[in-house]
Amino acid sequence: MDNDNRELATLLPVLPILVELGANRHITATAETLGIPQSTVSRALARAAEVVGTPLVLRKGRGVELTPAALALIPKAGEALELVRTGLALAREESGQQFGRIQVAFQHTFGEEVLPLFIRAFTRENPGVSFDLQQGSRAFCLDLLAAGSADLALVAPTPPSSRTLGAEVLYSEPLKLVVPADHRLAGSSGVRLDEVRDEPFVMLEPGYGMRSIVESLCHQAGFRAHVAFQGQDLHTVRGLVSAGLGLAVAPPERGNAQQAQRGGLSRCEVNIAWPAARRDIGLVWRNRPDATAQATRFRDMVLAQGRDLLGAR
Structure with a gap:
């Protein structure tokens, strides 16, 4: 193995640590987020510094300060990780398997039956896909959607569609x-x-x-x-x-x-x-070109089959 490949072999496992450290500027927080010991983070940064030839962090109070070398490296590390994620998703798609994670926000009243019915129907055909679920008020759900922290939301009443949000009423129920x-x-x-x-x-x-x-x-x-x-x-x-x-x-x-x-x-x-006295329950999603294939597939299933699934309760 030549020297360039040895350096890459040393640096590649460190990329997720560098990207997370760039986001929070704190070694302990980086370790907690990644679920690894703090000592592992410190050793990884030391190995990366050896490859680069200069320190990547300087102690500053309880946190760390990124050196110019780190500030140059971390954005490229993030781009590299994103390319790998994209390649992994394409490889899995070619294999016929569906993986990934869908973020759904929902109001409390839809957690007992409505959302579980949708997820059960979807995971039967896509067993490798997992869900991040967050529940709260209507305002909370729409805020998560606007902030990019949710792919879709189940809310009532259904807001009107806009340039940034798509929305469709799934069903109406009496009050x-x-x-x-x-x-x-x-x-x-x-x-x-x-x-x-x-x-x-x-x-x-x-x-x-x-x-x-x-x-x-x-x-x-x-x-x-x-x-x-x-x-x-x-x-x-x-x-x-x-x-x-x-x-x-x-x-x-x-x-x-x-x-x-x-x-x-x-x-x-x-x-x-x-x-x-009725309320309209609807699905809301972000109109974004970078929406994940899994989130789009789940949205399309709910819009196409949601009424039938709920009618069979």
Whole structure:
């Protein structure tokens, strides 16, 4: 092996360490991110410095300062790693196997059934693909998408498509008025929302999709709801209603839509006759030319088969 090849053989294993160090400028953080001992990072940097012929880092407080040599090398190291990743993806594609990772953000209410159904259908045909899942409010999901930290998001209501975001409604579901089991409207066949304008409401916190939907419905009915309690998931909202602490507007509970009872607390769902109370659940994605093939394939599957998958629940 000639000298150039020996130097490359020494330097190539160090490239991921150099790139990560360039991002956070801290040896301990680099080790933690890569899941390797701090001593391994230090030894790797020492080997790289021997190949380059000059130090790559200088100690600076609790972190490190990159030398001019490191600042010249690290961008090229990043480019080299990206080329290798691209080549690996092409090689796997040629082999007929699908690998990679898809980042999906979703609102809490879609984590129990909707998203698992989509992932199960997709991984049957693409068993090598894995998912990074992040859940939170509608605003949280859309922020992740805008920041590039998610490939797709499941949200309600569905935002309009734009130059940077694509969006499509997957399905629409009715919303119900949830009342304590002993409420005067329990068992009613339908109710106008303005009939409860003077009663306290339990809602999700601002930033959640259901919060904006309920506020819009109340506005259409001619009043602004008095919010007695706020929560971060619909299980809590329904529990507070069961305890007689207010009313709520929520999607129907599956399995027992008319009445639910837990631990001595019970509630009922009542149809909302006016105004029309529904929510549209949609898939949102970034309009980017560098979207991964796996994310694009998952999006296309959900758009093509999502309604059928959900209808078979």
